[in-house]
Structures are given as C-alpha cells and as structure tokens.
Amino acid sequence: MTDEEKKEYSGELVKKCMTYCHIDYDDDEDIVELMVDTALEEMEHLIPKFDRFALTSRQKILVMVTVKELYDNREKYKKETTTLTNAVSSMLLKEMYGGETS
16 A cells, blocks of 8 residues: 555545544544544554554444544543443454454
8 A cells, every 4th residue: 555545544534533423624633633543553552463554344433433432522531531332342352352253
C-alpha cells in the first residue's frame, strides 16, 4: 500500500467514525483523527499481527465504538476512569486471543 493509499484509508476511517458519532461538521475532525490514532495504537499493542491498514469488520467497529466513547465522554475522562461495555470487551478479547470472526 502506498503512502497516498494509506492516507486515503485513514481519512475514510475518520469519516466513518464521524458518521458513527453523528458529527455533521468538520470543527472536531482533528480531535476525531487523534482519537482514531489512539484507538489504533491501543489495538496494535493488544492484537497480535494487527494491521491498521487492513482492518477486519470487527476491528472497524472497535475503532468506531472506542472513538464514540472517547468523544461522547471527553469531559468524563478528565476526572474518572470508565470501563468498556461488555460487547466491546468481548470483541477486543477475541481480537487479542485470535477468536474466530464467524
């Protein structure tokens, strides 16, 4: 994958996250991009053989849910720690330990 293709792939993921979060304006695009990068970095550390430019459907959902959680609760994260939902925890554990997608 070329650098241009990687940039396009990343841009599409940011746009999908903005749609998932119901953000209709570009004012927060930089913040969402940072949150996407953060989610991907976490996944790189947790998921064996993770490739940020070849995400599975489940991995895309994990990124979108993580970004939504971070975006919707950005004030909350300044003061307290929260836990992931059971569905997100389950998907992440399956990714970490090589669970089947079907």
